[in-house]
Amino acid sequence: MNTFGLKIIASDKVFYNGRCSRLVVPALDGEKEILAHHQDMVIATKEGSLKFTSSDEEAWVTAVVGIGFVHIANNRVTVLVDTAERPEDIDEVRARAAMERAKEQMRQEQSIQEYHVSRASLARAMVRLKEAGKHEIK
């Protein structure tokens, strides 16, 4: 299978840097899969889970990512997101607490700006919980 260079960069670390054969990202209007020699493109992504297969092993690697975008140019793909975590690294208790906190904040009367912040943190918490739950079953 053809591969392409993939770099997943979060604001606090470089999550992955290497070859990749398939990449699925959470785009604004649903998931999108990127294969080798994709057209040059910029795709905006939302909070969700991203998965990819590295060239040597066929198993999917999952990452929980925050808002960001994917930049494709000359068979090189850069994923730039604010956060990226492996599902097994997620602390479920903390994620649940964050979700509760965000929900509580949403119920309170607040400005539009505060509403945006709490809605974003709620979305992040829910994605993290979802992925962490999946990981546990396996």
Place this chain on the structure above:
Amino acid sequence: MASTREIQSRMKSIKDTMKITNAMYMISSTKLRKARKSLEETETYFYTLQTMMSRILRHLPELENEYFDIRKDKAPDERVRGIVVVTADKGLAGAYNHNVLKLAEQQMAGCARYKLFVVGELGRQYFAAKGVNISKHFNYTAQNPSLHRARVISETILERFKRGDLDEVYLIYTDMVSSISTEAKLLKLLPMKREEYVQKTGVFSDEIVMNPSPQAVLKNIIPDTVMGYVYGALVESFCSEQNARMMAMEAANKNATAMIHDLSIEYNRVRQALITQEITEVVAGAKAQKKKKQARKGALNLE
């Protein structure tokens, strides 16, 4: 000349102060190490973000976007300038805070209407004492810069910019030029300027497709970019603050050592002078006694 006791108590107080400055030096050096680490970790992200942003904007078709709105219809004296100032929570960091505040004052003097957003306790107190109205104070954000805090700050700014409360936003922070030199810097956050990103490289590359639409992509990226700048500035400032404090404390230690050295010399001189004086007095007294005795003996002999 001061008495020995005075000099001794002076030396003791200097030594006590030195203990504090020494401890502060140690604390800021460990904090600096931590801050440097987080700076290194984030550098890749922001560097890539900036290059990506420039690349995307280069390929961007001409379009109307609220973040590029330069508010042409507003007269210069009607424009409201938002100034985000990043200061420390504490003083004792040499010229660190003064440089930032000086730059902020320059900016405030340069425009008719402004709104201040202050990060850090020291800046808040400074402007409160001067009677300048602060629009919003982000509590204690100078310590431990985190993504969440950067997000809160950037959301506030973007929200007000979109509402039209602010027409342009500047960020004043301290940049770590190298490990020994820092510099207070002014960064324009909003409105975004296309020319700043478009580098005239002359390299032709194919059109990039924006998915789902250029507007949607920009809407997704720009808040993140602004947040990225704010976070980067917070981390840089924190790093610079610790660096400045470390250097200030090092200088204080050096000065204290020099003072103790000088004072101990003075103390020894005073002590020596005292001893010499005492000896002279004793010898003079003894001599006087001896003379008296001899005089008496001479008188007896004569008889």
